[in-house]
Amino acid sequence: MQKRTLGTGGLEVAALGLGCMGMSFGYTPLPDRSEMISLIRKAVEKGVTFFDTAEVYGPFTNEELVGKALEPFKGRVVIATKFGWKAAADGKWSELDSRPENIRKVAEESLKRLKTDVIDLFYQHRVDLNVPIEDVAGAVKDLIQEGKVKHFGLSEAGAETIRKAHAIQPVAALQSKYSLWHRKPEEDVIPVLEELGIGFVPFSPLGKVS
Numbered sequence: 757m758q759k760r761t762l763g764t765g766g767l768e769v770a771a772l773g774l775g776c777m778g779m780s781f782g783y784t785p786l787p788d789r790s791e792m793i794s795l796i797r798k799a800v801e802k803g804v805t806f807f808d809t810a811e812v813y814g815p816f817t818n819e820e821l822v823g824k825a826l827e828p829f830k831g832r833v834v835i836a837t838k839f840g841w842k843a844a845a846d847g848k849w850s851e852l853d854s855r856p857e858n859i860r861k862v863a864e865e866s867l868k869r870l871k872t873d874v875i876d877l878f879y880q881h882r883v884d885l886n887v888p889i890e891d892v893a894g895a896v897k898d899l900i901q902e903g904k905v906k907h908f909g910l911s912e913a914g915a916e917t918i919r920k921a922h923a924i925q926p927v928a929a930l931q932s933k934y935s936l937w938h939r940k941p942e943e944d945v946i947p948v949l950e951e952l953g954i955g956f957v958p959f960s961p962l963g964k965v966s
Contacts, residue, residue, distance in 0.1 A: 757803030762955025763928030767877065767907050769834050773806035774799050775959060780821050781813040789821060796825035800833060808931075808959075810838035810881060811862055811869075812849050819869035827871045836929075836957075837866050838911065840881035854884035856895035863899050875899075879909035879931055889917050893924035900925065909957075915948045927954050934958035 758771040779792040796807065809822045819837060826833055839862040842853035866875060878899070880892055899905040907928035910921060921927055930949055932941050935958070949956050 757805075760955065762877075762957070763907065763926060764953045765907055765926060765928055767834065767928050767955070769806035770804050772804055773808060773957065774804050775808045776818055776822050777809070777813045780818045792821060793825040796822065797828070800826070800829050805833045806836070807833060808836045809870075810879075811866055812838070812841045812881065815843065815849060816865075816869060819866055823870040823872070830872065834876040835870055835872065836877035836879060836909065836931075837870065837875060838879040838881040839863065839866075840884060852882055852884040852886070854880055854887045854892045856887075856891055856898075859892065859895040860899065863904055867904065874903060875905045877907045877909050877928060878905045879911045879929075880913070881911055883910075883913050883917055889913075889921045890924050893921040893927075897925035913945075915944045918945070918948055918952070918954065922952050922954065927952070929955040929957050931957040931959055933960050933964065935961050935963045937963050 759768050760771050761768050776796065779787060807822055807826065809818045811819055822835060826835060839859050840852055840854045841849040842851040843849060863875060863878065878896055893908065896905060896908045908925050909929040909931060910918060910927055911931040913930060918927060918930060930945065932945065934941050946956060
């Protein structure tokens with residue numbers, strides 16, 4: 757399978773990535789867990805090396821699924837996960853929380869669920885307007901320096917936010933909805949990514965019912 761390099765820090769992934777959210781969250785009925793583990797492992801056999809999850813999927817169960825499935829392939833695959841939501845007492849995740857202390861907490865817990873020593877790509881799931889993006893980037897930079905995270909990513913961020921974050925800690929990838937039906941990133945986001953050497957990871961590339 758063809759490879760792509762995200763950012764300027766040497767993050768190499770397969771051109772085709774596998775988003776794992778729907779394997780344990782978001783759709784009903786939920787598929788059989790053992791079948792999903794087999795599916796993920798079959799994807800590795802077919803050359804896929806890039807897998808996407810998040811703590812909010814489940815919550816937590818999707819990271820556990822991905823960690824279990826990819827445990828035999830440590831060092832051969834790239835796992836991307838995300839931070840940025842606040843867990844409510846009722847189990848609903850409706851508030852954003854990208855405070856540095858929460859970013860660190862999420863990283864520590866995600867490492868355990870993913871059964872790994874380092875998070876390959878750590879995305880801010882959504883921009884939190886209550887926390888300066890410079891503080892967010894700084895928190896991830898600290899985790900990178902400590903060896904707990906390899907690369908920093910953003911999701912659904914605008915051009916100005918990307919520039920501010922990148923000035924503190926180089927952004928390896930920007931994830932955004934993008935398809936023939938949703939081409940807004942072409943207006944101002946993709947040009948900034950090209951200028952700064954940041955990778956673009958589109959989700960729902962075949963379209964999405966909203």
